[in-house]
Amino acid sequence: MDREQEDMQFLGFFGIYREASKIILSWRKVFAQITLTLILPLSFIFLAHMEVSDLLFSKIIHNEMAVDETRAGTPKYNKLSDILKHELVTFYLFKAAYFTFLLILSLLSTSAVVYTVACIYTSREVTFDKVMSVVPKVWKRLMLTFVCTFIFFLAYNIVAIFIFILLVLSLEPSKFIVAMYVLAILYFVGFIYMTMVWHLASVMTVLEDTCGIPAMIKSKALIKGKTGVSTIIFLKLNISFWLIQFAFKTLVVRGESLGMVNRVSYGIICLLLLFLLILFGLVIQTVIYLVCKSYHHENIDKSALSDHLDVYLGDYVPLKTKDVQLEQFDV
Known part of the structure; x- marks a missing residue:
């Protein structure tokens, strides 16, 4: 990455995409290794989960209907009930x-x-072995940030459901439909914004000495000024993810009429698209972090960051806040 940090604040929508693409292509060997080791299994598990869940759930629905149509207390009813319980346990364990x-x-x-x-x-030598040696020392901090984010998303959804119930109980049908459209738009906007804050907080957790709620608070402040560009980028990434998920469900999970060969082909295409999207999205969120830092004139000391990224001589040491905001540079 040969671009100076003070210049990164001027990157717009296409500039961020170009910077992320250039990083991946210039270091394609190490990114390919990371993809094969971590991102490809992640993508496969996500897609395979939809196929297996649909199969298990279909069996549960079929047996539930059979139980409802069978007289209680009969040997057949008891056998079907046992099978249903076993399938439910299997489903939840899965x-x-x-x-x-x-x-x-x-x-x-x-x-x-x-x-x-x-x-x-930081122009530091990077190898796959070096990356994999630091990863286990960072993911626990990321876990704390994820848990805090999960709690906020859970609270956000509970509030949305509570508002929905209030609207159902207090509004007439004609007004309720309009209110639901407004609520859906507001919910979607809030969801995208919280997703942006979460992803930026994840980058902070890896690079700075902050995690959890403090990382989310700093992320919320950092994203100001670049909210528009970040929203468009994260919105496109989310839409692309949903389209891949929809295509897999339609063409693979529920595509029996297409034939096994076509279903396998579509499944492979969806898998390729998904792991490329995940890799591209992770690089983009890191670039956005650097762009936001540059926009707020928070100059990252590359030598200090480089020292903290060195994991050969000891445990992983996150970047101190004073190193990240060492000085304000003039534009």
Whole structure:
């Protein structure tokens, strides 16, 4: 990354995309290794989960209907009930295992990509072995930030549901429809904004000595001034993710009529698109962090950052706040 930090504040929508693409292409070997080790399994687990969940859930629905149509107390009813209980336990255990592996791989992928981009930014030698040695020392901090973010998202959804119930109880049908459109728009805007704050806080967690709620507060302040550009970028990334998910559900999970060969082909295409999108998104969120730092004239001391990124001589040491905001540079 040969661009000076003070110049990064002028990067717009296309400039951030070009910078992220240039980073990936210039260091494609190490990013390819990270992708094959972490991001590809993450993508595969996400897509495979939809296929397996649909299969398990279909069996549960079928057996629930069979139980409802069978007289209680009969041997057939008891057998179907036992099968249904077993399938429900299997379904929930599968969900728990899925979310566990998904979370771990997500945190490891974020750690690896953010750390790699930071090494490139400081012109430090970066190798796959070096990246993988620091990743386990960072993901626990990312876990704390994720837990705090999860709590905020949970509270956000609870409030949205509470407002929805109030609207149902207090408004007439004609006014309710209008209110629902307004609520849906506000909810979507808030969701995208919280997603931006979360991703920026994740980068801060890797590079600075802050995590959890303090990282989210700093992220919220840092994103000001670049909210418009960041919103467009994260919105496009989220829409792309949803389109891939929709395509996989339509063409693979529920595409029996297309034939097995076509379903496998579409599945491979969706897998390729998904892991490329995840890699590109992780690099972009790191670039946005540097752009926001530059916009607020918070000059990152590259030598201090480089020292803190060195993991060969000891444990991972996060970048101190004073190093990140060492000086205000003039534009």
